[in-house]
Amino acid sequence: xxxxxxxxxxxxxxxxxxxxxxxxxxxxxxxxxxxxxxxxxxxxxxxxxxxxxxxxxxxxxxxxxxxxxxxxxxxxxxxxxxxxxxxxxxxxxxxxxxxxxxxxxxxxxxxxxxxxxxxxxxxxxxxxxxxxxxxxxxxxxxxxxxxxxxxxxxxxxxxxxxxxxxxxxxxxxxxxxxxxxxxxxxxxxxxxxxxxxxxxxxxxxxxxxxxxxxxxxxxxxxxxxxxxxxxxxxxxxxxxxxxxxxxxxxxxxxxxxxxxxxxxxxxxxxxxxxxxxxxxxxxxxxxxxxxxxxxxxxxxxxxxxxxxxxxxxxxxxxxxxxxxxxxxxxxxxxxxxxxxxxxxxxxxxxxxxxxxxxxxxxxxxxxxxxxxxxxxxxxxxxxxxxxxxxxxxxx
Ligand SMILES: Cc1ncc(COP(=O)(O)O)c(C=O)c1O
Numbered sequence: 001x002x003x004x005x006x007x008x009x010x011x012x013x014x015x016x017x018x019x020x021x022x023x024x025x026x027x028x029x030x031x032x033x034x035x036x037x038x039x040x041x042x043x044x045x046x047x048x049x050x051x052x053x054x055x056x057x058x059x060x061x062x063x064x065x066x067x068x069x070x071x072x073x074x075x076x077x078x079x080x081x082x083x084x085x086x087x088x089x090x091x092x093x094x095x096x097x098x099x100x101x102x103x104x105x106x107x108x109x110x111x112x113x114x115x116x117x118x119x120x121x122x123x124x125x126x127x128x129x130x131x132x133x134x135x136x137x138x139x140x141x142x143x144x145x146x147x148x149x150x151x152x153x154x155x156x157x158x159x160x161x162x163x164x165x166x167x168x169x170x171x172x173x174x175x176x177x178x179x180x181x182x183x184x185x186x187x188x189x190x191x192x193x194x195x196x197x198x199x200x201x202x203x204x205x206x207x208x209x210x211x212x213x214x215x216x217x218x219x220x221x222x223x224x225x226x227x228x229x230x231x232x233x234x235x236x237x238x239x240x241x242x243x244x245x246x247x248x249x250x251x252x253x254x255x256x257x258x259x260x261x262x263x264x265x266x267x268x269x270x271x272x273x274x275x276x277x278x279x280x281x282x283x284x285x286x287x288x289x290x291x292x293x294x295x296x297x298x299x300x301x302x303x304x305x306x307x308x309x310x311x312x313x314x315x316x317x318x319x320x321x322x323x324x325x326x327x328x329x330x331x332x333x334x335x336x337x338x339x340x341x342x343x344x345x346x347x348x349x350x351x352x353x354x355x356x357x358x359x360x361x362x363x364x365x366x367x368x369x370x371x372x373x374x375x376x377x378x379x380x381x382x383x384x385x386x387x388x389x390x391x392x393x394x395x
Contacts, residue, residue, distance in 0.1 A: 008137045015129045015136075018357035021342075025351035032383040035351040037177065037326055038374040040301075043294035044240045045285065052280035060276060068272040070264035072099025072247070076279040080233065080247055087210065090222055090231075092249050098260050101270045103207055103234040103246035107131055107170075109266060110203055110230060110248070111138045113258045114167050122160060122169035122200065124152055126358035126367070128177045131170060131205070140167070142360045147176070149320075151183025154190040166200045173218065175208040175325025178358045178369040182323050185218040192224035201255070205232045210291050212324035213299035226251040235278055237326075238291050243274040298326060301372040304380045312388035314395060319370075326373035329355070332366040336394055341368065344390035350383040 025033040056064050071077070077094035084090040100106040107130075115121070115138040123132075125144035135142070143160050146153045151173060160166075173183040183191070195202060204221045222229040234246035250256055263269070281287070302322055309319055309330070316333030330352075332341060338354035345352050355367030370387075372380060 007139070011136065011139075013133070013136075014363070015133045015357045018129065018353065021351070021353070025346075031346065031349055031351050032375065032379045032386070033351040034370045034372065034375065034383055034387070035353040036374065037371050039237055039241060039326075040294065040297050040374050043290070043297060045281070045290050048285050048290075049240065049277060049281055052284060053277045055284070056273070056276045056280050064273050064276050066272070068269050068275075070098070070260045070269045071095075072097070072270060073272065073275040073279055076245075076275050076282075077247070079279065079282050080249070084249065088217070088220055088223075090220060090249075092251075096251060096256065097247050097249050098256065098263060099270045099275060100232075100246045100248060100263065101267060102236060102241070102244045103205060103232040104130060104134070105244075105263075105266070105270075106230075106232045106246055106248045107134045107203070107205070108137075109259055109263050110168070110201075111135060111140075112266075113255070113262050114201060115140050119168075120164050120166035122157070122166045123360055124171055124176065125360065125362070126178055126355060127170065127360075128172060128205070129357045132357075132360060135170070144360050147179055147181055149181065151181065151187035152191060154187060154194060157191065158194050161194055161198060161200075165198070168203060169195070169200050170203045170205065171221070172205045172208075173221070174206055175211065175322055175327070177208070177325070178327055178353075178355065179329040180320045180322030180325055180327040181329070182215070183218060188218050188221070188224070192221060195221075195228065196225060198228075200228070201252075202229045203232060204229055207232075207234045207237050208325035210238050211295055211298055211326070213295050213302070215323035222249070222251075228252070230255065238287060238294070239278060239281065243271075243278060245270060245274050245278050295324075298324070298373055301375065301377070301380060302328070304377050305370065305372040305384060308381055308384035309388075312385050314388065314392050317388075317391060326371055328370050328372065330368045330370055332368065332391060333395065334366070336366050336391065337364060338366050338368045339364070340394055341387075341390050344394055345387050348386040348390050350386040350390075352387050 077097040081092045117139040121140045230250040320329045342354040356363045
């Protein structure tokens with residue numbers, strides 16, 4: 001028998017092969033891994049979530065186990081609106097929010113709603129590798145725009161938008177995955193001017209926005225172009241990722257309606273039990289205090305990592321200086337290949353991910369992503385030392 005798999009899963013999966021590396025590294029306790037993107041479990045409010053779960057069963061009984069609406073739990077959507085107001089000065093009403101099974105699912109549903117094969121999508125170069133994987137399933141044509149220290153290259157973007165009429169644009173303006181870069185306010189304003197009046201829906205993915213430990217927040221595209229933007233949010237990085245609760249927010253009613261209908265065909269709705277537990281947790285606890293716990297760990301780790309990079313790396317190695325989030329992005333000296341360094345570093349006991357899978361087209365380069373959120377100070381010191389030794393050996 002020869003199963004007749006779809007084009008979606010039989011096309012080359014460059015990113016998938018790299019994810020294998022991350023998962024294997026994460027499973028090997030003898031290695032220090034800077035390759036993943038896991039939140040630090042010390043920031044998980046285990047006891048408070050346990051209490052919230054008990055309370056949900058006591059107060060709601062069978063209702064926590066029954067089918068529910070595709071849009072998601074109303075009190076939870078109300079709390080998300082409240083947070084948008086407090087954190088980002090954005091006005092949303094609960095009917096402009098749909099709860100999703102993580103923000104990863106939101107990417108899939110938006111793609112399903114918007115993309116036909118061959119449609120164009122504007123992507124940051126580089127971008128989140130699991131977003132690339134989702135988009136590949138829908139076989140769009142990717143138009144890549146480089147990132148600079150101030151965010152997306154607006155000259156390149158303007159040139160792309162002059163020639164094309166893309167269906168979607170996908171951006172991560174805060175502490176981007178993989179680069180750790182954040183768009184300046186000037187870049188955001190310019191980008192909004194370029195995109196205004198176009199038929200391109202902007203997906204602004206913001207899983208890390210609340211994890212800011214330096215600098216000042218800029219405006220969301222939803223502030224400038226509310227009808228043209230869909231915001232993806234998640235509890236993964238501010239409460240815990242395992243419950244798989246995220247959401248989308250948009251002022252575009254037509255999009256929202258199609259999104260909810262499509263979502264119900266995918267999974268009927270996101271686990272109501274998980275939604276209720278998160279809702280109860282938010283009701284009984286100060287989530288901002290919990291976010292501070294995570295921020296404190298990430299700030300310390302980022303500082304330790306940057307100091308270790310300065311101490312051990314040879315001349316010619318540069319790296320981004322994140323204002324928040326979980327990653328920094330290393331550029332190796334000319335002549336080195338990131339993939340070679342990745343393998344050499346594993347021999348020395350540390351896993352650092354080559355930048356290759358974060359690029360749609362430009363593979364074989366000399367950038368690497370380093371995650372600092374889920375390591376101890378000792379692992380950071382020893383791991384960066386080993387990483388630097390691998391670089392030096394290959395120079
Ligand atoms: C940019 C970006 N978007 C989406 C996600 C997925 O997050 P979630 O756990 O909400 O599905 C991640 C996870 O690391 C991410 O880095």
